[in-house]
Amino acid sequence: MSKYERLIIYPLLFIALFYAVTGVSVVKATQQMFDRIVAREIVVVNNEGQEVAVLKYDEQKDNTSFELFNNEGHRVVSLLSYEDGGAVGIFNKEGHLTAAIQNEANAGAILVYNGTRDMTKLVALRSGLYGGVLEINNAEGLPTGIMGNNASSNGYLGLFKGELLGFLSPQIMLNVSAEGPTIETAKTK
Numbered sequence: 001m002s003k004y005e006r007l008i009i010y011p012l013l014f015i016a017l018f019y020a021v022t023g024v025s026v027v028k029a030t031q032q033m034f035d036r037i038v039a040r041e042i043v044v045v046n047n048e049g050q051e052v053a054v055l056k057y058d059e060q061k062d063n064t065s066f067e068l069f070n071n072e073g074h075r076v077v078s079l080l081s082y083e084d085g086g087a088v089g090i091f092n093k094e095g096h097l098t099a100a101i102q103n104e105a106n107a108g109a110i111l112v113y114n115g116t117r118d119m120t121k122l123v124a125l126r127s128g129l130y131g132g133v134l135e136i137n138n139a140e141g142l143p144t145g146i147m148g149n150n151a152s153s154n155g156y157l158g159l160f161k162g163e164l165l166g167f168l169s170p171q172i173m174l175n176v177s178a179e180g181p182t183i184e185t186a187k188t189k
Contacts, residue, residue, distance in 0.1 A: 004119075007180050010076075013034040020127055023173075027034070040056065040057050040059075041054065041055070041056035041057070042055040042056070050069075050071075050073060051069055051073070052068065052069050053066070053067065053069070054066070054067045054069075054075065055131075058105060061082070063080060063081050063082040063083075064080075065078060065079065065080045065081070066078070066079040067079075069095070070093055072093065074091065074093060074094060074095030075091050075095050076090070076091050076092075076093070076095075077089070077090060077091070078091070084103055084105075084106070085102070085103025085106070086102070086103060087101065087102035087103065088100065088101045088102070092114075092115045095114075096115045096116055096117060096119065096121045097113045097115070098112070098114075098115040099112050099113065099115055101110065101111070107126065107127035108126065108127060109125065109126035109127070110124070110126070111123070111124050111125075111126075111189040112124075112143045114139070120137070120139065120140065120141040121137055121141050122136070122137050122139075122141070123135070123136060123137070124137070128148050128149070130148065130149040130150060130151055130153065131148060131149030131150060131153070131167055132149065133146060133147070133148035134146070134147045136146065140162070140164050142160075142163055142164060143160050143162070144159065144160055144161075144162040145158065145159050145160065146158045146160070150175060150176070150177070152176075152177050152178055154175075154176035154177060154178075155175075155176050156173065156174060156175045156176065157172075157173070157174040158170040158172070158173045158174075159171050159172040159173075160164075169186060170184070170186070171185065171186045172184070172185050172186075173185075
């Protein structure tokens with residue numbers, strides 16, 4: 001072996017011996033099975049190092065979330081736990097909320113949003129005081145129509161002005177009672 005070969009081989013042998021004695025693995029390509037992993041946050045990244053999934057606990061909100069991201073880094077799905085229950089949020093490619101399934105007042109709700117930064121609720125299907133309720137909102141998020149059950153366990157349909165105070169007094173109310181159907185309209189001035 002020439003002098004120059006020894007300058008290359010011996011240092012490499014010493015490095016290999018050092019790693020073998022200390023137990024440090026330079027490359028570890030084996031799978032390991034863990035019975036339990038304890039962490040406040042687990043982040044999954046793609047080959048470019050961009051976050052594609054995050055499982056984390058938020059101390060300030062006291063909840064846990066699991067979020068998935070698209071190639072642009074925008075959140076597209078969110079699973080959330082919170083004090084009152086849980087929620088699943090679906091977001092568009094810009095990262096704006098478009099739909100949610102969640103707990104509201106100890107009952108389920110399906111909500112559809114406009115998919116913009118404003119997160120305006122346009123449609124809601126939820127349980128109400130007397131049964132199921134379908135709520136239709138205008139572009140500002142104010143109710144224009146509600147279909148549901150009344151106190152007599154019969155159906156009703158209410159149409160509203162689509163303004164905050166207009167929600168308190170329906171313009172047209174179709175209602176079914178024990179005495180039969182009724183139609184009420186707002187008084188015109």
